[in-house]
Amino acid sequence: MHTAEKLSSPYLPEPATIQKITPLTETEKLFLISLDSGRSLGHVPGQFVEVSLFGIGEGPISISSPPSPDNTFELGIRAAGNLTRALHNLKVGDRIGIRGPFGNGFPVETLMGKDLLFVAGGIGLVPLRSLIKYSLEHRAAFGRIMILFGARSPKERLFTSELAEWAGRKDVEFLETVDRADDSWKGNVGVITTLFKKITIDPRKTAVLIVGPPVMYKYVLLEVKVKDVPKSNVWLSLERRMKCGLGKCGHCQINNYYVCQDGPVFAYPQIEDKEEAL
Template identity: 60%
Template sequence: METMMIESDKLYAPMISKIVKVEQLTTTEKRFELILPNDHPLGHKPGQFVQVSVFGYGEAPISICSSPTKAPVFELTVRRVGRLTNKLHEMVAGNDLGIRGPYGNGFDVTPFIQKDVLFVCGGIGLAPLKSLIDYTLAKREKFGRLIILYGTKNPQEILFRKEIEEWSQRGDVEFHMTVDRADKDWQGKVGVITTLIPPLQLDSENTMVTVVGPPVMYKYVLLSLKGKRIPDDNIYLSLERRMKCGLGKCGHCQINKCYVCQDGPVFNYRHIRQLEEAI
């Protein structure tokens, strides 16, 4: 598997990045738009991540949720879950963050060219997949059908509402959304995300599938894709593991001989279907 290479003198030292804009997405998620010094592009691929540090509070891996075509700015979506992310949520435009990366293997879009692309996004898994979605929309003429499936626990957890409205109104995008539990105001579909797959009419050999979401979702999505006769070679997954260093040194994200921060986080399903504990 191809591994992203970074100059040795930049492996450990964070670059100072400035927050340009902060947007509240839900009660627990915020979107941060950032820029590096001298408008230097981050140089990422869809699906990669960066190590984000707040001096005095620590460092954490965060997926990039914007397309490389948006350079020089890039976006991160941060869920408030602990000391570091609570501090991040206190920060405003003009504040500085430390950024290392980008790290890992993202989505190689070459196999997707001239193919239909099905995005299966569960919960905050929409954030890393949004980078690829935005990329395919920016290069729309290079792809066939674009089908986006998105599921959340409830309507209050829906991310990127402005973008979802745009996707829903585009004639060249097929967007379907469901929630596990509806409230009294919800008028859309109710059910787990796999309920959105059976009604789809897919050209199995010509459809590339990307899956990102909570680990419990993967095996059920894969079963549904098998029912659609999607070849294993056409399925790409981004694995969530407790990454720490981003360099394959600490072993936090190790699955047998595989390091998610280096060999992934994006994997072709054929390469990991026999890897114990991967799915």
């Protein structure tokens, strides 16, 4: 079989090269990647790729950037296991394997014309950033852009330069909080749901995009309900459950859904009655 034919298989990784590595926190790094073929990844915000290292393994990683004209893409990676720790040890110029993009991303066309309320908890900002940056690059296509971000502590805040940029923009409403402050922190203290009382929205015009740790979802959804946002205007990502990316291993199955294929982004009405989803 020719190489071109092999690379067309969703089961086979495509070689890619690390172009840049940016430390984000003590445990997270941002990797700028390009496919060696020179082609565009062809993703939409909210999708993911399978990243592999020969001799180590493979795992799903959220894409943290919108489509780029230079055909690069960014992956925010936390060192938490054998694969991710090995990725953190790589250098610029090292090569990795990429499969994808996979999954169902955010419904960009449906969101156009709406006010956007982003709710990001911790590392949930990594996948949500792809849509935040997309909406800012196409600012005229959307109404208000509101971003709520919560981190456990000041030192765990991600993309700090971008947080400052969003906070300084007149066309963005940005609020953040930390669960536990230190002596340097002068901002809000408390869980992310405490930020909801600081915003006023038009519920019929507002789309809510939520990504964060599992424990966050039910409490954020309660706040969204208080704001009277229709359930059909709420989207969540359940990416944490994925493994193979192809709906074959069953690891991410929730009733009749495969998160890696039907998600990771779901409209809330799709999963509200699936107890194990949230």
